[in-house]
Amino acid sequence: MREYFRKIGIHKPNFLLCMDFETAISSRKIHQENFSINKLRDLDNGDTLKALETILNILKKYNQTITFFIVFKLEKIYPGIINKILSHGHEVGWHGYSHSFLNDKFILKKELDESYSLIKKYNIQGFQAPNITFFKAGYPLLKRYGLRYSSSIYGNSSALYNFDGILEIPVSVSNSSHDPDPKEISFPVNLSPVNLLKLGIPFGSSYFWSLLGHKYYSKKLDIAKKENRTVNLFIHNWQLYSSNRLNKIRTDERIGLFANPLFYPYKINVMNMFENLLSKYKFTRCIDYIKMIKSYEK
Numbered sequence: 640m641r642e643y644f645r646k647i648g649i650h651k652p653n654f655l656l657c658m659d660f661e662t663a664i665s666s667r668k669i670h671q672e673n674f675s676i677n678k679l680r681d682l683d684n685g686d687t688l689k690a691l692e693t694i695l696n697i698l699k700k701y702n703q704t705i706t707f708f709i710v711f712k713l714e715k716i717y718p719g720i721i722n723k724i725l726s727h728g729h730e731v732g733w734h735g736y737s738h739s740f741l742n743d744k745f746i747l748k749k750e751l752d753e754s755y756s757l758i759k760k761y762n763i764q765g766f767q768a769p770n771i772t773f774f775k776a777g778y779p780l781l782k783r784y785g786l787r788y789s790s791s792i793y794g795n796s797s798a799l800y801n802f803d804g805i806l807e808i809p810v811s812v813s814n815s816s817h818d819p820d821p822k823e824i825s826f827p828v829n830l831s832p833v834n835l836l837k838l839g840i841p842f843g844s845s846y847f848w849s850l851l852g853h854k855y856y857s858k859k860l861d862i863a864k865k866e867n868r869t870v871n872l873f874i875h876n877w878q879l880y881s882s883n884r885l886n887k888i889r890t891d892e893r894i895g896l897f898a899n900p901l902f903y904p905y906k907i908n909v910m911n912m913f914e915n916l917l918s919k920y921k922f923t924r925c926i927d928y929i930k931m932i933k934s935y936e937k
């Protein structure tokens with residue numbers, strides 16, 4: 640199998656918008672507490688379902704179907720949540736079981752084992768690593784558990800890589816000439832200072848939505864439209880809908896990649912911008928994008 644391929648002959652722009660769906664109860668700190676499913680459900684108090692309802696309605700309003708990468712533990716807490724998302728025409732992908740950092744084989748296998756029955760039941764194809772932090776040796780494991788594609792590195796979204804049988808769609812960066820040989824890619828390709836120098840602004844990350852604003856994004860999408868390029872963005876449900884009660888127990892910012900005050904851009908609600916982009920551009924589910932590229936290959 641080829642190590643990677645560039646998309647050739649795609650004559651239309653493709654805009655991917657992914658929703659990393661998770662809540663405070665899937666924060667790493669809360670996960671460490673090892674609370675029972677019932678206790679987690681009490682802590683959440685239905686807020687996740689309200690957020691989901693709100694977001695599904697907005698997407699429906701603009702007639703858009705997208706990919707939700709969800710923390711699979713949510714299905715244990717709220718059985719039926721995957722089906723609910725699917726029933727609205729969206730794709731569901733895997734965002735880990737507990738939102739742990741997936742940076743070694745042991746933890747990845749554990750999380751895959753905890754999710755496997757659901758991956759199989761719902762024929763889950765896609766994966767987005769928490770914090771876009773993944774490791775190269777993890778791809779064969781994803782493949783073994785039946786997954787097909789991933790979006791877990793930053794890079795040129797118009798490139799599509801093939802790592803051990805898993806297609807990798809990079810999350811968009813501003814340096815569109817960045818086009819490394821896959822052998823030169825050193826993992827993780829996350830938001831480290833070294834990567835930022837190479838990649839430019841990783842505007843595909845929802846971290847930048849509130850900092851750069853809708854005009855910046857519209858410009859990026861307009862240029863991509865002209866040049867038939869792919870743009871791959873992700874956003875979190877909690878940037879669109881949040882409850883004060885849940886904000887109080889949202890603890891990852893203190894132990895995660897973005898220590899305060901760097902976490903600040905994440906605290907600004909970007910629902911208006913979300914609606915603005917939905918009203919102006921048509922977005923594609925990742926699985927449809929993969930299928931389209933595969934059809935060009937034949």
Ligand SMILES: [Zn+2]
Pocket residue numbers: 659661734738768769770
């Ligand atoms: Zn996440």
